[in-house]
Amino acid sequence: TxxxxxxxxxxxxAGKHKQAYELFxxxxxxAFVPNQFSWSVVIRGLCKGGSLEIAQALFKQMEKCGxxxxxxxxxxxxxxxxxxxxxxxxxDQFKRVLEVHQPTTQLYTTLIDGLFRAGxxxxxxxxxxxxxxxxxxxxxxxxxILITGLCNADKLEHAQYLFxxxxxxxxxxxxxxxxxxxxxxxxxxxLDDAYKYLEEMVTKDYxxxxxxxxxxxxxxxxxxRVIEAQELFQKMVKRGCIPDLVTYSSLIxxxxxxxxxxEAYHLFDTMLSRGLVPNVETYNSMVCGLCKLGKLKEAFARxxxxxxxGHVPDVxxxxxxxxxxxKAGQLDTAYPLLEDMIERGCVPDVTTFxxxxxxxxxxxxADKALELLELMIEMKCLPNAMTYDTLISGLCKAREADKALxxxxxxxxxxxxxx
RNA sequence: AACGUGCCGAUUCAU
Numbered sequence: 001t002x003x004x005x006x007x008x009x010x011x012x013x014a015g016k017h018k019q020a021y022e023l024f025x026x027x028x029x030x031a032f033v034p035n036q037f038s039w040s041v042v043i044r045g046l047c048k049g050g051s052l053e054i055a056q057a058l059f060k061q062m063e064k065c066g067x068x069x070x071x072x073x074x075x076x077x078x079x080x081x082x083x084x085x086x087x088x089x090x091x092d093q094f095k096r097v098l099e100v101h102q103p104t105t106q107l108y109t110t111l112i113d114g115l116f117r118a119g120x121x122x123x124x125x126x127x128x129x130x131x132x133x134x135x136x137x138x139x140x141x142x143x144x145i146l147i148t149g150l151c152n153a154d155k156l157e158h159a160q161y162l163f164x165x166x167x168x169x170x171x172x173x174x175x176x177x178x179x180x181x182x183x184x185x186x187x188x189x190x191l192d193d194a195y196k197y198l199e200e201m202v203t204k205d206y207x208x209x210x211x212x213x214x215x216x217x218x219x220x221x222x223x224x225r226v227i228e229a230q231e232l233f234q235k236m237v238k239r240g241c242i243p244d245l246v247t248y249s250s251l252i253x254x255x256x257x258x259x260x261x262x263e264a265y266h267l268f269d270t271m272l273s274r275g276l277v278p279n280v281e282t283y284n285s286m287v288c289g290l291c292k293l294g295k296l297k298e299a300f301a302r303x304x305x306x307x308x309x310g311h312v313p314d315v316x317x318x319x320x321x322x323x324x325x326x327k328a329g330q331l332d333t334a335y336p337l338l339e340d341m342i343e344r345g346c347v348p349d350v351t352t353f354x355x356x357x358x359x360x361x362x363x364x365x366a367d368k369a370l371e372l373l374e375l376m377i378e379m380k381c382l383p384n385a386m387t388y389d390t391l392i393s394g395l396c397k398a399r400e401a402d403k404a405l406x407x408x409x410x411x412x413x414x415x416x417x418x419x
Numbered sequence: 420a421a422c423g424u425g426c427c428g429a430u431u432c433a434u
Contacts (some may be wrong), residue, residue, distance in 0.1 A: 002420090009421060023432045037421065044422060110424040145425045152427095170427040179427035186428090215428040284430035291431090319431040351432040358433050390433045418434055 003033050008041045008216030021054065034065075035228025040073050047080030055080060056089070071101045075110050090114055105136045109145060116149030124149055125158060140166075144177045151184035159184060175201075175209050177190060182212060186219035194219065202239070210236070214247045221254025229254050243278055249285040256289020261298075264289060280314050287317045291324035299324065312344050319351050326359025334359060348379070354387050361394025369394055370403070389411050 004027050011020035024034070026041045032038075039062040046055035047185040055384040059077055062069060069077075074097040081090035094111060098102065108131040115124035116303070128138060128146055138146075143166040150159035163181055166173060178201055194216055201208045213236035220229035229251060233243065241245065248271040255264035268286065271278065284308050290299035299321050305315045318341045325334035334356065341348060353376040369391055376383060395404040408415065 005420080012422090040422065047423090070422095072423045077423095079424065104423095106424050113425060116425095141425060148425065148427075174426085181427090183427060193434040209426045209427085213428090218429055223427090227421090244428095246429045251429095253429070281430055286430085288430050314430090316431045321431095323431065349431090354432045361433090384432095386433055393434065 001033055001035055001038065004187045005035075005038050006037065008045075009298070011046035012048075016048035017042075017051065020045045021051075036067055036070075039067060041068075043073060044076055047076045050080070050084055052077075052080050052084050052086065060370055068100065070118060070300075071097065071104055071107065074101065075104070075107045075223050078107070079110045079114070082111065082338065083119065085118070087114060087118045087120075103131075103134050103136055104419065105131070105139050105142060108134075108136050109139075109142045111144065113145050113149070116145070116153070119153075119319060121149060121153035121155055121415065125155075140171045140174075143171055144174060145175065146342045147177050148180040151180045152182065152345075153335055154187070154189050156184050156190075172206070175206065175212065178206065179209070179211050179215065186215055189223075191216070191219050191225075193367060208236075208239070208241070210241045210244055211248060213241055214244070214250055218250035218253075221250055224254075224258060224259075226251075226254040226258050243274075245271070245279060245282050249282050252282075253285045253289055256286070256293060259293060261290070261295070263294070277357045279312050280317070283311075284314065284320070287313075288320040291320040294324065294328070296321065296324050296328065296330075307344075309323075312346055313341075315346060315349050315352060318346060318348070319355060322352060323360075326355055326362075329359075331356075331359050331363055331365075347383065348376075350376075350381060350384050350387065352382060353383070357387060357394070361397070363388060364398060366391070366394040366398040366400060366403075383413070385413060385416055385419070388415075389419050392419060 004023065007258065008020040010025055011017070011023065020042055024038070039058065043055050044059050046058065055077060059069060074093065078090045078093050081093060090111065097107065108127060112124045112127050115127060128142065131138060143162060147159050150162065159181060163173060178197065182194045182197055198208055198212060198216060201212065213232060217229045217232050220226065220232065230287040231248070233251060234249065236243065252264045252267050255267065264286065282304055287302045290302065303313055303317060303321060306317065318337060322334045322337050328372045330371060333367050338348060338352065353372060357369045357372050360366070373383060373387065373391060388411065392407060395401065
C-alpha cells in the first residue's frame with residue numbers, strides 16, 4: 001500500500017492524474033488495499049484534472065468501503081464540481097458534508113467562489129451572510145474572493161462595503177484585490193476615486209504593481225485624459241514599476257484617440273528599444289487606433305507587419321479594419337478580407353459578421369446581408385441579438401419589412417426592446 | 420505521510 005501511495009502521489013504532483021488513476025485501478029486487481037491516503041490522492045488528482053465523474057464515483061466507492069472522507073476531501077470535490085459547472089451537484093455534496101462534518105471557512109469560501117464563477121453573485125453574497133451563523137468566520141481569502149467576484153459582477157457598492165469592512169476588521173486586501181477593485185472603479189467612471197486608492201496603497205505601504213498603474217493609465221486614456229495618463233506613467237517608473245506591453249498599449253491607444261499618431265508611433269519605438277516584443281494585441285491597439293482615425297492604409301500596413309513577423313493577426317485586428325472599411329463604404333475591399341482571414345486561419349466571429357452585415361445594410365444591400373447571415377450560420381458562428389437587430393433595421397429601411405417579419409418568425413431569437 | 424478555497428490591467432460590433 002505504501003509503495004502504491006508513494007507512486008500515485010508522485011504522479012499527482014506531476015499533474016499526471018490519469019496515470020495515478022490507472023495505477024490505482026491496476027493495484028485493485030492485485031493485492032493493493034487502498035487506505036484513506038490512497039483514496040484521497042487519486043480523488044484529488046482527478047478533481048484537479050477535471051475528471052469529475054470518475055472522482056465522484058470513487059468518492060462513493062470510498063464511502064462504501066467504510067471510510068469517511070475528511071472535510072478537505074469533500075472541499076476538493078466540491079471545488080472541482082463547481083469549477084466544472086456542476087453547481088447543483090456541488091450543493092448536493094455540500095448538504096452531505098454538513099451531515100458528517102463541522103463546516104469550515106474554506107468550505108464556504110470554495111462555494112462562494114463557485115457561485116461567482118457560475119454567475120450568481122447574489123447567491124454568493126447570501127452564502128457569505130449565512131456562514132457566520134454556522135460558526136465559520138470569513139477570513140482574508142473569503143473577503144478577497146468576495147470583493148473580486150463582486151467587482152467582476154459590477155456590484156461596486158457591495159464591493160466597496162466589504163472592502164471597508166475587511167479593513168476595519170484588520171484584514172488586508174492584497175494587490176490583486178486592490179486591482180480588481182480599482183478596475184471596477186475605473187469601469188464605473190470613478191477614476192478619481194481609483195486614483196485616491198492608488199495613493200493610499202503607496203502611503204499604506206501596499207506597493208501598487210504594474211497592473212495597478214496600467215489600469216489607471218488605461219482609464220485615463222479612455223476618458224481622453226492622456227496628459228494625466230502620461231504623468232502616471234512617469235510616476236510608475238519612478239516607483240520602480242516597469243511598464244509592460246499592456247501599459248504601452250494603453251497609452252498608445254490614448255494617443256491615437258487624441259489624434260497624436262506621431263506620439264503613438266514614438267511610444268511604439270520606445271517600447272521596442274526597451275526590449276519589449278509586441279504581441280498581436282499590441283499591434284491591435286495600433287491598428288484599432290488608426291482605423292478609428294480613418295487611417296485605413298496605415299492600419300493595413302500594420303496588419304502586414306503582423307503577418308511579416310510570422311504572426312497571424314487575430315480577429316480583433318481584422319474586425320477593426322473591416323469596420324473601418326465598412327464605415328467608409330468600401331465594402332468591396334472589406335468583403336475579401338473575410339476570405340483572407342479565413343485563409344490565414346483566423347476564424348471570423350459574430351462581430352466580423354455583424355460589422356459586415358451592417359456595412360451591407362447601410363449601402364442598401366440588405367439582400368446580400370441576408371446571404372451573409374446564412375453563411376455565418378453555415379460556418380457555425382451563432383448570430384446574436386445585434387445581428388438580427390441590424391438585419392431587421394436594414395430590411396425595414398429597404399422597405400422589405402415582410403422579410404424582416406419572416407426573419408422574426410423563422411429564427412429563434414428573443415427580440416429585445418431595440419428590436 | 421500528503422492534501423483543499425481567490426488573482427487584477429490593453430485592442431473589435433448595430434440602433
